[in-house]
Amino acid sequence: MLEIKLLDLDDEAAVDAYTDVRMAVDPRSNRAWAVASLWEPNPDFAEVVRLVALEDGAGVGITSVGLLDGVNAELAVGTVTVHPEHLRRGIGTALLDALLPQLHARGATRFEGWGVIRGSAGEQWALARGFRIAAARVLQRLTIAEPPDVPVPAGYRVEQWIGAAPEHLLASVATTRQSVHDAPATTSELQEPEWTPESVRADEAEAREAGAEQRVVVAVEEATGLVVALTDVPVHAGDTTDTFWGTTVVVPAHRGRGLALAVKARMVRWLRADRPELERVDTGTDAANTHMIRVNEQLGFVVNREVSVVSRSC
Numbered sequence: 001m002l003e004i005k006l007l008d009l010d011d012e013a014a015v016d017a018y019t020d021v022r023m024a025v026d027p028r029s030n031r032a033w034a035v036a037s038l039w040e041p042n043p044d045f046a047e048v049v050r051l052v053a054l055e056d057g058a059g060v061g062i063t064s065v066g067l068l069d070g071v072n073a074e075l076a077v078g079t080v081t082v083h084p085e086h087l088r089r090g091i092g093t094a095l096l097d098a099l100l101p102q103l104h105a106r107g108a109t110r111f112e113g114w115g116v117i118r119g120s121a122g123e124q125w126a127l128a129r130g131f132r133i134a135a136a137r138v139l140q141r142l143t144i145a146e147p148p149d150v151p152v153p154a155g156y157r158v159e160q161w162i163g164a165a166p167e168h169l170l171a172s173v174a175t176t177r178q179s180v181h182d183a184p185a186t187t188s189e190l191q192e193p194e195w196t197p198e199s200v201r202a203d204e205a206e207a208r209e210a211g212a213e214q215r216v217v218v219a220v221e222e223a224t225g226l227v228v229a230l231t232d233v234p235v236h237a238g239d240t241t242d243t244f245w246g247t248t249v250v251v252p253a254h255r256g257r258g259l260a261l262a263v264k265a266r267m268v269r270w271l272r273a274d275r276p277e278l279e280r281v282d283t284g285t286d287a288a289n290t291h292m293i294r295v296n297e298q299l300g301f302v303v304n305r306e307v308s309v310v311s312r313s314c
């Protein structure tokens with residue numbers, strides 16, 4: 001008989017069953033790491049809802065869904081995953097039916113999956129289960145090596161810090177981050193916050209509290225002393241060999257001058273020097289954002305997956 005329950009991290013048998021599904025889907029993953037990651041705080045989410053589907057005590061499916069906060073407080077993002085030996089038996093549907101009320105009870109009105117492989121069974125399933133495709137994204141992966149020697153364009157200097165922006169750059173950091181609203185429009189429910197000096201400080205504090213080391217590289221225009229380009233990599237507490245790139249943004253008047261490439265190349269060089277154990281960095285970009293994809297290619301990123309963002313009400 002199929003039993004679906006919320007994952008209790010103190011229930012060893014349930015954690016084992018949950019991890020079995022993760023391992024079956026990705027046999028290269030490491031069990032100890034998979035279990036440890038369940039305990040790690042994630043600064044992106046206010047709460048993570050995990051369900052495990054059991055058949056005679058064995059794990060046959062799981063869900064892991066994060067509830068966002070701030071302007072995205074009504075959005076939940078995550079995945080429904082069925083053990084490859086138990087597909088097409090309605091387990092995915094049963095997990096979704098159990099999940100949606102859990103999300104709704106916590107204030108979410110939308111559920112999105114951000115990593116559904118384009119053209120996959122997962123996409124077919126989502127379309128059959130009331131999701132619509134909200135965006136197309138490209139996931140690129142960099143195997144860390146010496147980046148190309150990119151000169152900083154004349155008239156700019158590059159600065160870097162971990163955690164808090166220096167007070168004298170704070171206002172222009174907020175203005176620069178605000179330009180992320182120019183990214184290609186999608187019908188995903190995910191919204192960027194309004195970036196102000198206060199919200200920059202709040203974001204820094206959130207990352208700090210979750211134990212993330214937020215590395216930031218900026219380009220400052222020499223003539224004005226203002227930040228006009230920024231990139232960040234929030235290295236989470238459990239990231240040893242792999243991490244995920246954060247945001248990269250250049251204010252409109254300074255685009256097309258190679259600043260994104262310059263700040264990202266500096267970031268790669270910095271990570272290489274400071275975190276030599278890091279082997280890979282992944283990044284996700286809207287498929288329409290050809291400039292960002294091209295910059296990543298120049299740095300040595302290669303396309304790893306093409307994915308759909310799927311979205312439905314809950």
Ligand SMILES: CC(C)(COP(=O)(O)OP(=O)(O)OC[C@H]1O[C@@H](n2cnc3c(N)ncnc32)[C@H](O)[C@@H]1OP(=O)(O)O)[C@@H](O)C(=O)NCCC(=O)NCCS
Nearest residue numbers: 080081082087088089090091092093113121122124125128
């Ligand atoms: C998506 C996933 C969870 C589906 O699990 P499942 O238990 O096999 O799905 P169900 O049995 O509930 O399928 C329900 C319906 O979805 C559709 N569907 C599911 N798999 C499909 C496939 N391979 N091709 C076409 N349609 C499919 C069908 O309409 C199916 O109904 P049917 O079997 O009566 O035809 C599973 O394929 C999986 O784990 N994929 C990897 C993770 C992923 O991509 N998740 C996406 C959602 S976040």
